[in-house]
Amino acid sequence: MIIKSTPEVSDPLRRFPGSIVVMGVSGSGKSSVGEGIARAYGYPFIEGDALHPPENIRKMSEGIPLTDDDRWPWLTAIGERLSSSDGPVVVTCSALKRSYRQKLRESAPNGLAIVYLHGSEALLSERMRHRTGHFMPTSLLKTQLATLEDPTGEENTVAVDVGQPLEDTVREALTGLGRL
Ligand SMILES: Nc1ncnc2c1ncn2[C@@H]1O[C@H](COP(=O)(O)OP(=O)(O)OP(=O)(O)O)[C@@H](O)[C@H]1O
Numbered sequence: 001m002i003i004k005s006t007p008e009v010s011d012p013l014r015r016f017p018g019s020i021v022v023m024g025v026s027g028s029g030k031s032s033v034g035e036g037i038a039r040a041y042g043y044p045f046i047e048g049d050a051l052h053p054p055e056n057i058r059k060m061s062e063g064i065p066l067t068d069d070d071r072w073p074w075l076t077a078i079g080e081r082l083s084s085s086d087g088p089v090v091v092t093c094s095a096l097k098r099s100y101r102q103k104l105r106e107s108a109p110n111g112l113a114i115v116y117l118h119g120s121e122a123l124l125s126e127r128m129r130h131r132t133g134h135f136m137p138t139s140l141l142k143t144q145l146a147t148l149e150d151p152t153g154e155e156n157t158v159a160v161d162v163g164q165p166l167e168d169t170v171r172e173a174l175t176g177l178g179r180l
């Protein structure tokens, strides 16, 4: 008897053809997971925090939350990287509000997937407390969570719970991207 193989429901190595934004509040794992996705796909990795104007970094370091006006030039800089890139890239950006994500989507010429990393406040603050040499104080996590507009259900969006080992988080993100 010949058993016809069914097509894979989800192939983690089926690469999303456009760029990918890895989003979430501070400490949700954007850099770690973004690097993992970029490595798996062979796409360049862009650390969104490196595109902040120095004044934004100074504010956050002092425990002052950013405003829309602070974030807009930063989102523009990230959008420029998306629009000027020759091929798809993976970029990290907290992208807390729907309007911010809309701006990023409009900047990506070949479509944009969003990987949304989420976890409990207790878990995220614990991870932030344990990392060293990062400018972002744990005290800002509360305002990050208060500002966050959940992207679940938006176009080309994959939500991943980060309450699991990093490799599993990356694998789940790749599986979700493979389904888009
Ligand atoms: N399953 C996991 N998924 C993601 N990150 C994890 C996981 N387990 C542990 N971590 C750790 O959580 C910490 C926060 O991750 P990371 O710095 O990548 O977050 P981030 O969202 O980029 O933060 P920020 O926006 O503040 O720069 C790191 O120390 C990372 O190693």
Ligand SMILES: O=C(O)[C@H](O)[C@@H](O)[C@H](O)[C@H](O)CO
Residues within 6 Å of the ligand: 024, 025, 026, 027, 049, 066, 071, 094, 095, 096, 136, 144
């Ligand atoms: O949107 C914001 O309030 C900020 O940009 C932050 O989210 C940081 O960029 C980042 O996450 C660093 O910890």
